[in-house]
Amino acid sequence: MTHPGPIDSGTCTPVHSSVRTFRYTDTDSTNEQALQSVTEGAAHDGDVHVALHQTKGRGRQGRPWVSAAGQGLYLSYVHIPKPPSPRPEAVTVAAGLAVLDAVREAGAAGAQLKWPNDLVCDGAKLAGVLVESRGLRPEAPHFVVGVGLNVLQREFPEELEAGRQVTSLVRLGVETSCRRMEELVLDRLPRRLAQARRDPLALFEEFLVTANLRGTEVELVTGEGAWVGTCAGIGSEFEVELALEKGPARRFPLAHVQSLTVLP
Numbered sequence: 001m002t003h004p005g006p007i008d009s010g011t012c013t014p015v016h017s018s019v020r021t022f023r024y025t026d027t028d029s030t031n032e033q034a035l036q037s038v039t040e041g042a043a044h045d046g047d048v049h050v051a052l053h054q055t056k057g058r059g060r061q062g063r064p065w066v067s068a069a070g071q072g073l074y075l076s077y078v079h080i081p082k083p084p085s086p087r088p089e090a091v092t093v094a095a096g097l098a099v100l101d102a103v104r105e106a107g108a109a110g111a112q113l114k115w116p117n118d119l120v121c122d123g124a125k126l127a128g129v130l131v132e133s134r135g136l137r138p139e140a141p142h143f144v145v146g147v148g149l150n151v152l153q154r155e156f157p158e159e160l161e162a163g164r165q166v167t168s169l170v171r172l173g174v175e176t177s178c179r180r181m182e183e184l185v186l187d188r189l190p191r192r193l194a195q196a197r198r199d200p201l202a203l204f205e206e207f208l209v210t211a212n213l214r215g216t217e218v219e220l221v222t223g224e225g226a227w228v229g230t231c232a233g234i235g236s237e238f239e240v241e242l243a244l245e246k247g248p249a250r251r252f253p254l255a256h257v258q259s260l261t262v263l264p
């Protein structure tokens with residue numbers, strides 16, 4: 001499929017001098033468009049793909065991302081880092097923190113991160129991040145950072161609300177627009193991605209504190225089982241340290257952690 005040219009690049013705060021914004025009225029998925037441009041060799045670091053409406057917006061674990069026209073921010077950011085490349089988990093955490101920075105700046109003071117990439121407010125999902133790569137080559141790594149943020153929705157489809165609690169900025173009483181949220185996210189994201197390269201451990205630590213995980217009793221789930229203990233921090237080899245109720249502390253590589261939740 002031929003890639004559409006940039007339609008409008010005038011309103012984003014250009015953090016990179018070469019920022020290009022590809023705007024779609026309708027598309028399947030901005031992550032898909034961004035990944036295609038990478039595959040075609042047409043992508044630049046810092047390219048932004050943003051849609052008013054997605055027909056096949058996707059979330060983690062093969063779930064759809066409901067993308068009502070003009071109601072949310074549906075954005076994908078192409079990150080082609082210079083070496084040394086950040087760890088994929090650091091890119092996800094950096095993106096989550098960038099969206100958190102943006103929504104707090106907009107006025108959603110109660111927003112919080114939930115492992116690994118959910119943004120929630122009082123338990124209801126406000127935003128999600130999906131980081132994808134296609135044919136990642138160690139010599140030329142790339143990441144497509146997809147951000148879905150609920151902005152103006154007062155209602156959600158029944159089936160979505162039946163599955164889990166969801167919210168939007170307008171439901172939280174924050175008056176803003178999708179374009180304003182785009183500007184805020186694009187202002188924060190490159191800085192957080194730079195931090196992911198420069199000091200990933202500090203980023204993970206900030207994540208643990210921001211998500212109220214550090215020093216808290218948590219349940220940690222990997223493909224091998226579930227453990228309950230106190231989250232003691234992030235080890236130098238990028239593992240979550242858990243002080244178990246019985247026995248010695250255990251370390252779990254970040255890449256193996258499927259969920260990390262605060263126990264009620």
Ligand code: BTN
Nearest residue numbers: 029031057058059060128146148
């Ligand atoms: C999740 O929480 O499951 C992640 C949701 C990510 C949704 C965004 S919307 C823009 C970008 N394009 C997609 O198809 N998905 C991401």
